[in-house]
Amino acid sequence: MGFDRSSSGYSKKFLIEETNRCVSCGLCLPHCPTYRLLESEADSPRGRIALMSGVVNGRIPPNEKFIEHLDRCLTCRACESVCPNNVAYGQLIDEARKMIRESESCRHEAVPANFMQRRRFFSQLLEALVDQPSRLDRLRWLLYLFQKSGLLRLLRWLNSSRWLHKFSFWRQSGMDKMVMQLPPVVFPYAGKQRKTFFSRTWQSFYPAVGEEKGRIGLFLGCVARLTDARTLNASIFVLNRLGYSVCIPEKQTCCGALHQHAGDAQKAAQLMKRNQQAFGELDLNRVGCTASGCCVQLCEFNQCEAGKKPEDDQAALPEVIDISKFLVGAAGWDQLSIRPLAKKVAVQDPCSLRNVLGDQDFPYQLIQYIPDAQVVFLADNDQCCGAAGIYFIQQPALAGRLLDNKINAIIQSGAQLLVTSNVGCSMHIAGRLREIGSDIEVLHPVTLLARQMGMQ
Template sequence: MQYKRNNRDIQKELGLPNQNQNDDTLIESARANLLAEANRCVSCGLCLPHCPTYRITLSEADSPRGRIAMISGVANERIPMNDRFKLHIDRCLTCRACEVACPNHVAFGRIIDEARSLVSVSSVDLSEKEVDQKKRGLRAVLEHVFIAKPSRFDLIRPFIRLFQITGLQTGLQRLGFVKGTPFALLLSKLPSVHRYRYKWRAVYPAVGVQRGAVALFLGCVARLIDTETNLAAIFVLNHLGYTVHIPRTQTCCGALYQHSGRMEEAKALILQNKQAFADLKIDAIISTASGCGAHLVERSAQQPMEGFSAPVMDINQFLVEQDWSDVSFAPLPKKVAVHDPCTLRNVLRAASLPYQLLSHIPEIEVVALAGNHQCCGAAGTYFLDQPEIAESLLNEKIAALTRLHARYLVTSNIGCALHIASGLQHQKRQGCVIEVLHPVTLLARQMAIP
């Protein structure tokens, strides 16, 4: 009951309609959308070797082709929406590598989102309901406390720092009733919070001759525990001649809602963000997290008449297009490995851009991480919901990174960064120090960010 109360509170704060009143309409809409796109799949199987879950389980039901067949069966009411169906749908990482491989350009990401929407609004009685409620309980608390009121992120940062320096973060993970829970796993991914007293300003003026103005999308997780990346972005943009605006009322991008099938909540957050950026005279809205950026870009493309007031761009894309002739960098004679987030590679199709940016730094050795075509396993909240598969994929990344003997790993998505950094803790204890950071952070450091 607690989860339901929290969910209603969130709906009220976001101005959402009562979900039960719209269930029938949502179900019919989800079925129609599913069938229209799923029917475009010709079952050629070219997607299979690109699917991380199929590669691990070798089950057709865990392949894009198999999932589409099951989804079509459920949408046509030929097969039941039961626990087994939900298991194979939940196992999908939504990495969308299959879309890149598909010769018929089937929008699998949209299919899997609609399938999860169908599950979320259906009244089917699944035996895993109690397990799901435990997982959802943690999410509900986070959503109610933070996402509906994004300013709370800045308020709680000092308490997280206190939570860490007192040893509570480590101590809690050792308690019997915490071990093995999603909460323990979440604690293991939480990095050290350093700039815990920072308060965002509304405007950061350009340095030198002004070329234009942009707005920065802070995100949720990055705003809370990775202020270094956002501050690095502001520093670099300012020194390239751009004034940076930070709208106070911006909130979560809604991607986590979208990929869990909660379409109405995702739409409401998009609307709130559109309003937050609406009155600014800017050239672009910049996102440092490729996951947030990809979601915002796609939502804008789906509703161009109701889009954002300026184009949404991943920071790598925006920076590659700038004139760097007046910017000087300190040399960095180190090997830097580059991880390609799925959202940057498969959705934005911009995986080459971080390599171009890093080439501005003298003496740097930039190498691609082996297996970049495969997901790292973070995938939003996937690492909480499917920890076994997530850890298997993570271990592959750690093994590939260890073989490179790199000093840094750069990745353009906060979720990937936290996931990979947590996997490097064992190597760190063995004396192998690899720092995980965003490409823009490395650029800012070599530009002598204070």
């Protein structure tokens, strides 16, 4: 990874060289979710690469159609796993979005006004909440009261009845999608030594149960710390009982993936530097990540940094690993008591886990620790569910069609439980299952395991 993804301006040289590496063989086409839906060459990896090449070489203008075709890309990176020439499509699409962002900042006449308005809205949202995850922690009690009072139920009913859809902001901002996806509020784990099971915020240190085997940092992320606290709690619970102390630095922040995929690589790099400083100050064996999308961003940052000269005053970010992968490799399972679970469990493979990390086998292996749990096959598991960060908000029609396919596969599998290793996928799928009245529960594999180990 010699390419610097954190540079503020887009690299014309990189775009030209990397797009020239595509031999237009077409092997990527059947693996691309948008090509399978639309059957449009311009909405395939090969087609988008040709469009990028045309724009950067001045053969075609960076107009609204160009932006539309790139916006439709989920960045699932399924094309990378089958490309015979190893074209770095993920870096290409990020670099092209940097180019679009610069066109937007220059108010290029080819960039439509509604596109600019939408981009500004999401930039403001990222700055207000995602860039400052501590604000999400403070929202926890407000959201909890909102749910307990019944107001969230009322809001969902108004949304389902489409009464709220007459307000353009409600639809355009994606509030209609987000309100359906909000899971029940869970508070941070207070630790085994506390009198109460839950706390207002996470502790900086959770000691191992028994003899300490090592110290693991836990990455909270941004949205996940509010919407997937039960997975973070479960990770602490399981790690402690396997003999690992868990460290949670207060100064950690968002991984920067949402910024990276929106073309703001400079902001993404700033956030990663903050995480590097927060975790680098601690003496850790590794940093565990419960969301595969965040894990990709952290791992690729580490790979980029590996080729650079380290700054004297900058601590290194320890090795980052998906939490399921770490737990599967840990010793001591034979000493733990795990209750049987006579249910059918389907495993959904997040694109980031399968196509980039290549760690899709570990959730299956983790479930095998649960006696009597039956893993069932999920059709088209290599296809994206449509969540893809904020794609479900920006491209609701396409995201909805992809989700329809995923929901049908889940129901046909006969599963009673669905486990997935990415918070975005979990919320996206659970929201639709809730909407159609299904009783299939969606949770992280570590959460399911912790529950069978006795976590409330």
